[in-house]
Amino acid sequence: xxxxxxxxxxxxxxxxxxxxxxxxxxxxxxxxxxxxxxxxxxxxxxxxxxxxxxxxxxxxxxxxxxxxxxxxxxxxxxxxxxxxxxxxxxxxxxxx
Numbered sequence: 377x378x379x380x381x382x383x384x385x386x387x388x389x390x391x392x393x394x395x396x397x398x399x400x401x402x403x404x405x406x407x408x409x410x411x412x413x414x415x416x417x418x419x420x421x422x423x424x425x426x427x428x429x430x431x432x433x434x435x436x437x438x439x440x441x442x443x444x445x446x447x448x449x450x451x452x453x454x455x456x457x458x459x460x461x462x463x464x465x466x467x468x469x470x471x472x
Contacts, residue, residue: 379440386436387452393430394459397423401463405470430456 400423410417441449
């Protein structure tokens, strides 16, 4: 598999995982999933797995990136960072 293909797969997977984490936070807020538990529930563990996997794919994206194309790298990282900030801000606002 070529380096460009691995880079594309890693970038796509990282963004998809970020979106899934955001959707999970929204679902937890709307449904009250795992509210009132003394410890973390399933939603928190799924969220942690999604964020850890996102970090791994982000490292894969950065490791296979063509550093001569900084605009493309910045675009992918910017999209991912925006989703990441939205996810954690939403969780913080609703005290998850």
